[in-house]
Amino acid sequence: MKTDSKQFYIQGQWCAPHSTRTQALVNPATAEPYGAVALGSVDDVDSAVKAAKAAFVSWSQTTVAQRLDIMKAIREQYKARYSDLVAAITLEMGAPVSLSTDLQAAMGIAHIDAFTKALSEFAFEHQQGTTCVRKEPIGVVGLITPWNWPVNQIMCKVIPALAAGCTMVLKPSEMSPISADIIAQILHDAGVPAGVFNLVHGDGAIVGSALSSHPDIDMVSFTGSTRAGTAVSKSAADTVKRVSLELGGKSANILLDDADFAKAVKAGVQSVFSNSGQTCTAPTRMLVPASRLEEVNDIARAVAEKALQGVGDPNEKTTRIGPVANQRQFDKVRAMIDAGIAEGATLLAGGSDFPSHLSQGFFIKPTIFTDVTNDMTIAQEEIFGPVLCIMPYDDEDDAVRIANDSPYGLSGYVSGSPERARQVARRMRTGMVHINGAHPDLTAPFGGYKQSGNGREWGEYGLDDFLETKSIPGFYDAP
Structure with a gap:
């Protein structure tokens, strides 16, 4: 398993970042550095968003059956890299290997299965009198995920976004980039088309802000602290994009x-x-x-x-x-x-x-x-x-x-x-x-009230979060 994360995944290939900034990766069990992660720039975000925007034209028109086939392939590739994910989670954030094996990594498979079921049963259209009410992919989404459940949080955003027909740019926590890189390779090996999924590492101040404020990002889905979620909302406000937040708790x-x-x-x-x-x-x-x-x-x-x-x-x-x-x-x-x-x-x-x-x-x-x-x-x-x-x-x-x-x-x-x-x-x-x-x-549905956020994840509710609602009056003939 590699211990550096020095490349980004954009337009279906691994590439060098525009920026030369890096940050040390520290093993929490020893407090000693074990590698480094590249920190992206606004230019890196622009490149990734451009790729996602171009890919949306075709990916948004795929059928449910085509997306189900991709999800099946992702599951197979995920299982093949399971032990690598376990090792990465344990190294990056210090989860005991038993927890990484039985729960942290296992949640990825569980989300694939739950979203596969949701997608296969989801009603993307229904008739209301002579009106057709449609659910359509919202567009290009920015996904910002934390370090505490690194694989779980990536999978419960990436998989429903794919299932909905969206394209995306993921910014995982800069403290847990290795597991994110493995997931990017899983998606590549599963045949996710170039540009549909893109990965840019970096901090919230630069990459997170660039994603949430980008005019070609149609939605931001963020998991993290309430403080950071507030910053994402403010950054996104000028472009009136949808913001879905899963924040802190004191249960x-x-x-x-x-x-x-x-x-x-x-x-x-x-x-x-x-x-x-x-x-x-x-x-x-x-x-x-x-x-x-x-x-x-x-x-x-x-x-x-x-x-x-x-x-x-x-x-x-x-x-x-x-x-x-x-x-x-x-x-x-x-x-x-x-x-x-x-x-x-x-x-x-x-x-x-x-x-x-x-x-x-x-x-x-x-x-x-x-x-x-x-x-x-x-x-x-x-x-x-x-x-x-x-x-x-x-x-x-x-x-x-x-x-x-x-x-x-x-x-x-x-x-x-x-x-x-x-x-x-x-x-x-x-x-x-x-x-x-x-x-x-x-x-x-998974999500909170008050300062714990808005929007919902998991299952059909998580899928629906990445969809826009359109009405087409006169679509059906009058009885």
Whole structure:
């Protein structure tokens, strides 16, 4: 596997960038450089957009059957490069090899399958009286993806854009370019026509801004921080293009008083620690009845103490928690832990000091705060690390109030008797709510309320996000 990313994929071929800027790639498990990525320029974006615009003329007119054939070929090529993707994810962002294998890379196959089903069943036209209502590809799309689920986020944008008949320019995170390069080669080997998919590496300030403001980009689909999403929206405003945002989260996990606490607390803690806490939907606020707080603390502390033993080298099969992905995240998470202590939260487990059994890398102890109130920084801001806040509530109404008292609204969780959990789920102001540990549904819409973004991904909803709606009155004869 290569450890440098010095070329871009434009017009069906690998090419040298116009810019000579590069950035070091750092292994989060060692904090040592292992390669470099080229950082693109406005000229590189222009070249990629030009290729995508030219390719749209023919790709937008392909049939569903033709696009399904391409998706089948992509799946075959993806499977052939599966181990390469696993290795790249583990190297780039420090995901334990077990997580990279079983979930991170596996999500790519899962999205291909879900979008294949959605495309095969999607109604691109329907009759409304004498009017034909059509769904047509929106055009050339700019895709901007993050480092925390690098392959998952690329696949859940690229595949529906292809399925819709769009052409595209992808800017993956400059911190995870190797996996993106592998995906570009997968698409090439699968026979995606030249210009339909283009890849330009770079930072948000130059490449991201050039994409979101480009007059020939018809839509931008962005996943990342709320701060960066706001910048994308402002940059896109002058050209009135569609902007779809999947941003941060601070998901509440409400444990009702009739929940199975031993099961729900353990699952909730483990979910926060998974992927080193670098998941936007992580249930980072655990809301529990005040009368059961001591019981919850005991269970959660035990889970955290065991989890610390699983922190280590992501290449080891026994490792369950790897490092956070980069120096900036490492510094931010430790600062947030210190802020929680300073603001009066009780540190139940972990802390900002480096794990004593390790000597290098960006490792954070699995950390739990209890007695957290919703006015604390750690309760309001997305930490994006293995840090859980346990928050007591008085009654069900108080739990819902606390859960909704957040600028975010991406996901939520409720455990308890089914009917009570359903009622609480309906009251939560979030784009998704998981009841009693239900797993994500890749055919259901993924997205948030409030500052967690707009638009929806996954399944038919993700496909529809890349389509424009046209009405043609008089298309059908009057009865």
